[in-house]
Amino acid sequence: MPAPGAGLVSDEIVLEVRELSVGFVRRDGSINRVVHEVSLALERGKILGLAGESGCGKSTTALAALGYRPPGSRILGGASMLDGVNLLELPATRLRGVGASGWPTWPRAPRSPSTPP
Numbered sequence: 001m002p003a004p005g006a007g008l009v010s011d012e013i014v015l016e017v018r019e020l021s022v023g024f025v026r027r028d029g030s031i032n033r034v035v036h037e038v039s040l041a042l043e044r045g046k047i048l049g050l051a052g053e054s055g056c057g058k059s060t061t062a063l064a065a066l067g068y069r070p071p072g073s074r075i076l077g078g079a080s081m082l083d084g085v086n087l088l089e090l091p092a093t094r095l096r097g098v099g100a101s102g103w104p105t106w107p108r109a110p111r112s113p114s115t116p117p
């Protein structure tokens with residue numbers, strides 16, 4: 001007899017982040033690299049936590065992996081694959097479509113429009 005919950009969790013990878021590097025542009029135009037070649041995989045039905053001291057890059061990693069690009073941020077390398085699509089290469093308009101079709105929530109700056117203008 002299968003254990004309770006068996007079949008609900010699989011090792012299917014939903015999102016795969018490969019060697020993601022992210023930086024922010026400084027006032028002098030140089031780049032402050034804050035995420036260095038991070039790789040991780042989100043498996044369906046499982047929870048993955050990012051732990052580390054304040055300012056180590058947890059939020060920047062998670063937001064960049066979902067394709068969100070805060071003003072001044074730069075993707076310096078890597079990929080974030082969802083259903084065979086690299087979210088880091090999608091224009092913002094296409095990202096909204098990805099959110100509508102598959103993601104239960106989507107990061108968005110406060111008071112920014114919820115639909116494309």
Ligand SMILES: Nc1ncnc2c1ncn2[C@@H]1O[C@H](COP(=O)(O)OP(=O)(O)O)[C@@H](O)[C@H]1O
Nearest residue numbers: 024034053054055056057058059060061070072
């Ligand atoms: N919008 C931003 N502009 C410039 N630097 C930023 C911005 N957001 C975060 N940073 C810098 O990137 C680094 C990582 O920040 P963050 O990802 O917020 O860390 P954590 O979530 O682990 O506390 C920090 O040095 C922070 O100052």
Ligand SMILES: [Mg+2]
Nearest residue numbers: 055058059060
């Ligand atoms: Mg944070």
